[in-house]
Amino acid sequence: MAITWRAVVLTALGAVAVLVWPVPGTVLAWAALSVVLCVLDTVLAASPRAVALRREVTGPVRLHEPGRSRLTVTHTGPRRLRALVRDAWQPSAHAERNRHRVDLPTGESRRLDTPLRPSRRGDLHADRVTVRTLGPLGLAGRQASLDVPGTQRVLPAFASRRHLPSRLARLREMDGRAAVQVRGAGTEFDSLREYVIGDDVRSIDWRASARRSDVVVRTWRPERDRRVLIVVDTSRTSAARTGEEPRLEASVEAALLLAALASRAGDRVELIAYDRTVRARVAGVSGPRLMPAVADALSGVEPSLVEADWPGLVAQVQERLSQRALVVLLSALDPSAVEHGLLRVVDRLASRHQVVLASVKDPETELLRTGREDVAALFDAAAAERTELERSAVALRLRGHGVEVVDALPDDLAPRLADTYLALKAAGRL
Amino acid sequence: MSAPTLSPVADGTVLGDGTTAAGRARGRWRRWRWVVGIAGVLAIGVGISLLPAPTRSVVPLAPDNAGADGAMAVANVLREQGVEITYVRGAAQARAAATAGTTLLVTSDWWLTPEQSATVTGTAADLVLLDPYTLLTDAVPGLETGWSGGASATSLPAACTDPDAEAAGSITGSGSGVVARDATGAATDAPDGTTLCFPLPGTEPQAYLTSTSEVDGRRVTVLGDAGLLTNARVAEDGNAALVLRTLGRNPHLVWYVPSSTDTSVEAAAPGLGDLLPPTARVLLWQALVVLLAVVVWRGRRLGRVVVERLPVVVRSAETTRGRGRLYRTSRSYGHAAAALRAGVADRCARLLGLPRTAAAPDVITAVARAAHRDEREVADLLYGPPPTSDAGLETLARRLDQLESEVHPT
Known part of the structure; x- marks a missing residue:
């Protein structure tokens, strides 16, 4: 059982009654009235255990990139479901907007999306889903926490990938496609191609050049x-x-x-x-x-x-x-x-x-x-x-x-x- | 959406938590039964304490005690005669009620503290003291309590001209009497304005069961036997006459039965609760109920707090800082200077292309040439004696920095 702010306001309204009849009995009577109304509201609230929950989580995301946890709430109980649903995650998942108001007639379902902003690498686990159903008066209701497993895999940020293009360019140079590479240990013969100005003259393959009208250079590439x-x-x-x-x-x-x-x-x-x-x-x-x-x-x-x-x-x-x-x-x-x-x-x-x-x-x-x-x-x-x-x-x-x-x-x-x-x-x- | 599926659901759908209402109720009862038990005991205790107090008391000599040792008969007769009786148990209340023109009855001085005695005798009311001990001397200087010796009540004839005593004729009484003594303790005649009556037989010096004095314009009556008032004995002989005439002298009687739990002297100052209007007091109770509601409202969390294991935080430079602190606390100038010098020498040597295994003279020569400095100066700076003070270390560090900034590869 849980009560809402409305129940507190209801109790506070007892002050008016006290001003009209300033005797201690008024306080007791008003408190009793509030308790009875809250209990009645609780009894009339839909059962939180009659709510079918299914969770879908986005696939692996990189660190600091947004993920999403989607809860599909299906109401199977006989009474209309007015509820507050909390989709709890471990703190480093930063599931801040994880409370959802739900108002569902019997048999209908709804999707609740909770954005995740992971601040930690690894597997982030969902905690329990808490469903608090409220009665028709909105004074009080019932609450249950249900285990709905879910895991968000968070990959490393790979911030160093910004260095990759320049290193790949260097690799291509080494690969002989730019043909500035001289032969060294641990390199293997790649291909012959036409000489262009700027190529090292030492890499000219004279025998191959003799067979053709062009000057041909050998290119080398690192071993693969x-x-x-x-x-x-x-x-x-x-x-x-x-x-x-x-x-x-x-x-x-x-x-x-x-x-x-x-x-x-x-x-x-x-x-x-x-x-x-x-x-x-x-x-x-x-x-x-x-x-x-x-x-x-x-x-x-x-x-x-x-x-x-x-x-x-x-x-x-x-x-x-x-x-x-x-x-x-x-x-x-x-x-x-x-x-x-x-x-x-x-x-x-x-x-x-x-x-x-x-x-x-x-x-x-x-x-x-x-x-x-x-x-x-x-x-x-x-x-x-x-x-x-x-x-x-x-x-x-x-x-x-x-x-x-x-x-x-x-x-x-x-x-x-x-x-x-x-x-x-x-x-x-x- | 189709009809709700209540069957065990596939594809990871969760419905309920596998508990039944009965199981939950059992669990709740198991968790809360101690609280419920303690609350129940408290409620019963509070209920008992709130039950209306019995109208008939069992306090000896109380005006509402109908037992043998009570004094309800006397009180009722007095009330019928138009005497207004105020029954108090506290010295402060007695003092407040006993104004001039009233009678203050003190049934015993056994529980009275000296301050309370002074309070009682300090009132302007006529005093009637039953079987007093220390209170007597306070109230009437020159009179003391004297032991009668007799245990059983005997009929005593009046032996004075006091109208009350004469009206009574004879009374049945025993117990301690009143003796007149002077400052040295010798027996004397009764002081001025005091009438001693009903002499107790066989006492030496002569003791009297009652006395009546006029002190400071008010009347102090002493009845040596408190039993005169009791329901059991008030009807014997002339007891009723004496008691009723004594107590009924004024239209207002303050009936003070001292209590062992009362130590008050001054009437308590009116508290905040006395100053508040009654409505405000009820409103405070209402506010308490609202506060309770707020506690219940905020007390129930929407699900539990989620915890997570976090990695330990060990700063990598912690060991370096620790070593620095160690140098500092032991004032280890030699070690600190050696480290600073080695660092500079190492960087300069690398800058100048010297191998790491280069000997000190080679380093000195190379550095001196690069910085255009004297070799001896450089040698002193890099390999000289260690400093011995804060100032020395600071100077060395400054000079080393300067040298390092001057070294450029040629």
């Missing part, structure tokens, strides 16, 4: 069908916040951009998210189905507060990769974590594969490093300087083991990693 394994580290270091978001968000963005770029470049992309077990995996998917699969796999990945199991990860990588590949570790360049984790196993990886470690730098550390306001800021600056030195020292040690290290601010990580990939590809080191 290389394997790229993206490893997203979801251990405790990924939970730390850099700027507004956990480090993992930047890793996800970088993974998406790299996957998009590498699949366009003709490489086979695999992805795993790992801390002590495999949290997500994409393998054996290529072409246009790759990006949806990657986004879907990464949508549910969350930082877990455990230490990463690096030997286990190496075992996973070796199990998945039989031939030389590019292994991209989206982790943190955290001196102590790298010292006790990655550095102990890096040789087993780097001896067979090209390893890239991409790490998010904290903009706050840079801010602290340049702080000079007072002595306290100086001490903080010294501490930040020391942190940076330790980071670059451990990066140096990793480079000594043949690992490429990309250390960039959250917004720069995805393009910097893409550039590193292109550079490695151009150099034929995949």
Whole structure:
């Protein structure tokens, strides 16, 4: 049972009666009258359990893009349904306009749309649907909360896709279509075509030119069908916040951009998210189905507060990769974590594969490093300087083991990693 | 739309929550039974306390007590004779009611505090004290309570010229009497204006059952035996005559039976409730009911609060800040300066294309050349002794920044 503001007004009207008959009995009598009317109204209200509810939710949407939850309310009870329906979602779904007034005769149905504005990646779940039916007087009614399951899948925002066109252009240049590419290791013969002004004269194929009246150049392109394994580290270091978001968000963005770029470049992309077990995996998917699969796999990945199991990860990588590949570790360049984790196993990886470690730098550390306001800021600056030195020292040690290290601010990580990939590809080191 | 489907529905449609009305009622009862039980007990308690009080009291010597130890008979006779009786249980009320020209009957001084005694004797009314102890000395200086020794009531003849006593002739009484003593405690004659009557036999010094005094223009009568008033004994001998004449002297009688729970001296100031008009008081009750309705209206949520697990917030720079605080609290100038110097040296070396493994002299030479500075100065700046004070650290940081800004690759 629930009462409305009308019931409160009804009770308040008792003041008039009290002014006419100012005895305590008036108060009691009016209260009794109000209670009787409310109970009567409740009894005459339609049953909230005679309402059939069906929920439809939009398919996967990107983060910050609007979704929609649609409830189809069908009234099956004998009395007219006057109700307030609340379609509750978890807070990060931001289902703000989720209360709907419904007035339905028996047997009719209506659709209630609740807009969602997800502010968090992953699966957002609907909570219960609460139906509060009101009696004919609108004083009071009955209420029931019903479980109507619904899930809105929210994919990563992939804000780094704005960097994709420029990187694709660079890839096309490398592909020899612009013919400025000279032959290098790891490139393969692509085609012969007519010389145009600007082409490198060293790439002229004299033998082919002799057979034709034109001067012909050879074009080269980077090798295709290389394997790229993206490893997203979801251990405790990924939970730390850099700027507004956990480090993992930047890793996800970088993974998406790299996957998009590498699949366009003709490489086979695999992805795993790992801390002590495999949290997500994409393998054996290529072409246009790759990006949806990657986004879907990464949508549910969350930082877990455990230490990463690096030997286990190496075992996973070796199990998945039989031939030389590019292994991209989206982790943190955290001196102590790298010292006790990655550095102990890096040789087993780097001896067979090209390893890239991409790490998010904290903009706050840079801010602290340049702080000079007072002595306290100086001490903080010294501490930040020391942190940076330790980071670059451990990066140096990793480079000594043949690992490429990309250390960039959250917004720069995805393009910097893409550039590193292109550079490695151009150099034929995949 | 077709006819409603009441069957179990496919395609994810939900109808009801699988509960029955009886099941819900059971659940509600299980949840609320404690509340209902406690509310019931409270309601019964309130109901009992609101029941009208019995019209016949059991308070000894009360004017509405019809028992053997009550004084209803005397009160009724007095009322019939036109005496208006005000029955009070509090000292403050007694004081308020006892104005000049009235009679104030105090049935006992056992429960009276010294302040209350003073309050009672401080009124302008004629006093009638039953079996008093400390109150007697307060009311009539020079008189004290004397122990009679006799337990059973005996017939006592009047031995004075007081008209009331003469009218009574003899009374049946016992208990403590009145003795006249001076300041040293020796027995004396009765003080001026005091008549002692009904001597108690066999007492030394002589005690009297009653006394009548004129003090400060008012009459103070002492009856040493409170039993004279009781329904049981009022009819014996001349008891009725004495009591009725004593109490009926004035048209208004304040009948004060002290209570053990009363400690009041002053009449309470009129509270807010006394100042409000009666309508406003009822309106306040109405407002309370409306408030209750508002509580019920706002108290029922439209469905439960939805909760969500949120990720922990650990700032990445927290460890760096912690280290900075550690430097600061331990005044670790050496460590701080070393870090600042190493940072500048590292950046300059990278800018100048030196390998990271370059030795200190090479770095000094390269930096000095790039910044057009003296080598010794640069060496002192990058590898000199650590500062030992806040000012020293600030100076070093400023000079390092300056040096870094001057280094350009040639």
